[in-house]
Amino acid sequence: MLLLHQLSPMHWAYAGLAIAAITLVLQFVANRGLGLSSGLEDVCSLASSAPYFKRPELKDRWRFPFLFGLFAGGILSAASAGGWQPIWDAGMLDHALALSKPAKLAWFFAGGIFIGFGTRMAGGCTSGHGIYGMARLQPASIKATIAFMAVGTVTSNLLYRVIFA
Amino acid sequence: MSSLLFSLGVAFGLVLSRSGATDYDYIQKMFLFTDLQLYGIIGVAVAVAMPGLWLLQKRGTTLHGDPIKLTSKPSHRGNIVGGALFGVGWAMTGMCPGPLFVTLGEGKVYAIAALAGALLGTWLFGVVYDRIRAPLKMPAITAGPGAG
Numbered sequence: 001m002l003l004l005h006q007l008s009p010m011h012w013a014y015a016g017l018a019i020a021a022i023t024l025v026l027q028f029v030a031n032r033g034l035g036l037s038s039g040l041e042d043v044c045s046l047a048s049s050a051p052y053f054k055r056p057e058l059k060d061r062w063r064f065p066f067l068f069g070l071f072a073g074g075i076l077s078a079a080s081a082g083g084w085q086p087i088w089d090a091g092m093l094d095h096a097l098a099l100s101k102p103a104k105l106a107w108f109f110a111g112g113i114f115i116g117f118g119t120r121m122a123g124g125c126t127s128g129h130g131i132y133g134m135a136r137l138q139p140a141s142i143k144a145t146i147a148f149m150a151v152g153t154v155t156s157n158l159l160y161r162v163i164f165a
Numbered sequence: 166m167s168s169l170l171f172s173l174g175v176a177f178g179l180v181l182s183r184s185g186a187t188d189y190d191y192i193q194k195m196f197l198f199t200d201l202q203l204y205g206i207i208g209v210a211v212a213v214a215m216p217g218l219w220l221l222q223k224r225g226t227t228l229h230g231d232p233i234k235l236t237s238k239p240s241h242r243g244n245i246v247g248g249a250l251f252g253v254g255w256a257m258t259g260m261c262p263g264p265l266f267v268t269l270g271e272g273k274v275y276a277i278a279a280l281a282g283a284l285l286g287t288w289l290f291g292v293v294y295d296r297i298r299a300p301l302k303m304p305a306i307t308a309g310p311g312a313g
Contacts, residue, residue: 003273004187009183019214028233033313039262043284043287050292056307057312065168068171069173069175071178073175073176073182074271076178088273091189106278107257111260114253115251115286117290118250123310124313125261126261129238132218132236135217139238140311145248150252151253153256155253156193157196
């Protein structure tokens with residue numbers, strides 16, 4: 001069951017097919033490679049004048065409408081499933097730690113720093129390396145995907161089978 | 166073009182939200198190997214996108230007749246070091262960059278904190294890029310570590 005309204009998740013095969021279809025339409029019609037972590041740079045480039053955020057590739061901000069779509073898709077998913085409402089439930093994390101609200105926000109903020117710094121250093125994330133890059137057998141993507149799957153596995157196992165156990 | 170990209174984003178957001186990809190517990194269960202849902206999703210997505218992208222490359226042109234531009238991924242030490250750092254963040258939050266935006270839409274309040282952290286992490290990386298570029302063998306700052 002999902003944390004969102006305790007829904008049963010859709011079948012993995014349909015979800016995988018849909019993601020492949022989105023990847024292919026994005027390439028065939030918009031001529032873009034799926035990959036969302038660069039969207040974080042697009043947002044930073046609005047506010048930062050550091051040379052890194054003035055790179056020519058960031059002039060084209062095609063990811064903005066896609067990111068707004070992701071946000072809208074989240075709203076639509078919640079609203080159509082039983083109503084949109086603020087959700088604090090973080091499932092297993094709450095069972096393990098019973099964090100106060102400020103502490104929970106601090107936990108997610110700290111994790112977020114790793115997401116931003118790490119995906120940009122890697123040159124992609126689950127979508128850009130894990131799906132698009134893996135589908136093209138790019139060596140960079142194979143390395144990055146092995147690294148984030150392996151370290152994610154170690155981290156979750158340390159947290160839930162050692163530290164919180 | 167913007168409305169197509171927005172629509173694809175909505176579709177992607179709906180699928181990620183309803184399949185467990187934006188769900189803290191499903192991400193933990195993937196890393197703990199207690200539920201294989203997410204492996205199935207990623208596996209099918211890659212297995213179908215692979216021949217699809219190959220066929221598009223063979224065809225050579227987009228729907229509008231432009232040459233297909235497949236994003237290439239520069240290979241450097243940052244792929245592994247950055248991937249490892251991201252693995253820590255993904256396991257801590259149950260979120261990767263796409264789901265950051267979807268969970269925010271779903272109303273998960275802690276997504277605001279994760280997104281703020283991710284933007285800070287991205288900014289920090291941009292600011293230190295020139296100092297860490299050489300040991301990580303990453304491209305010049307004008308090229309960056311690769312889009313994705």
